[in-house]
Amino acid sequence: MKAAWDLGINTIDTANVYSNGESERLISKFLKKYNIPRHQTVIATKCYSVVANDPSIQSFTVPGIGDLPEYVNQSGLSRAAIFNAVDASLARLETPYIDLLQIHRFDPANEYSLVYREEEREMMAYCKYNGIGVIPWSPLAAGFLARPVGTETIRLNSIKGTPREKKLIGGDTTIVNRVEELAQKKNCKMSQISLAWAAAKVTSPIVGVNSIQRLRESIITGIELTAEEMVYLEEPYEPKVVRGHL
Missing domain, CATH: 3.20.20.100 (NADP-dependent oxidoreductase domain)
Structure with missing residues (x-):
């Protein structure tokens, strides 16, 4: 802190x-x-x-x-x-x-990220129309949007087989690969690309950090995505079953 x-x-x-x-x-x-x-x-x-x-x-x-x-x-x-x-x-x-x-x-906000956008069905439009701020959690999708596909971490391994386990399905893998591609192009972290996308969509995404390094990486001042890049990241998304906070 x-x-x-x-x-x-x-x-x-x-x-x-x-x-x-x-x-x-x-x-x-x-x-x-x-x-x-x-x-x-x-x-x-x-x-x-x-x-x-x-x-x-x-x-x-x-x-x-x-x-x-x-x-x-x-x-x-x-x-x-x-x-x-x-x-x-x-x-x-x-x-x-x-x-x-x-x-x-x-x-009026829930989980929201490049790989889980079901709040766009109704809630996002409702909040925008009524001037309600949106502060969703998990903008990095439990870390999937912060590292290349297939990367294993202690955290991901610890929740395997539990209700908290999340998996990449449908077009998710393509989305993560595109995040990695843009991060390399802009010489920044994958997490910063994912957060830049989220910040352009909501009032303020809730970011969890566990180190000073991650804290610094979560500050995305100066990192912006063009309209074309936003579409490029969003295009592979496939609708999912609406899920709760777990």
């Missing part, structure tokens, strides 16, 4: 459920450690899911956890649940306010 701040990034996206609230606590520690004025940052968090009392439990792995007595009004989008979630997030963030509170499910 310090590296991001030093690079001029002042918006932090988190959620109450990330690491059972620990993500919000880390943001608080970060602001305190480096004496960063709260008013100079933009903190976006989310509500909907249960934050488990036991830090070792990931609530999404426990079906029906929100129905347990100890979690009454701790999940969902009822008035009480939202107020409880906000109070809990404020306590973990140790801040008097939240800049942007997002509904973590049923929001």
Whole structure:
């Protein structure tokens, strides 16, 4: 986070459920450690899911956890649940306010990338017509759009055979190859081509980074795609079955 701040990034996206609230606590520690004025940052968090009392439990792995007595009004989008979630997030963030509170499910944006564009069926046009911002997740499709076809990683191997596993199907392989081609042409990273495409389509894609190098690569200032290049990347896409957040 310090590296991001030093690079001029002042918006932090988190959620109450990330690491059972620990993500919000880390943001608080970060602001305190480096004496960063709260008013100079933009903190976006989310509500909907249960934050488990036991830090070792990931609530999404426990079906029906929100129905347990100890979690009454701790999940969902009822008035009480939202107020409880906000109070809990404020306590973990140790801040008097939240800049942007997002509904973590049923929001007007979902997964969106060069290899998953089903939001274009209705949602994208609806949001554009009504002036609604779109901040989709997974713009790099779990890394598929950031490296050549066939590249294996620890992360991809760790989710094989699980509900989170994603595979290239239909025209996806051709799309990834074209991303690689344009990256070589423009002397930049494949991830930057993919993010440049996404940035031209939405308000701001949510990018996950796990190192300072990846953080730097996610800053795409100066990297733009022509109209012809946008079409070239999009042309091989084949419609997919609409899927949920997994």
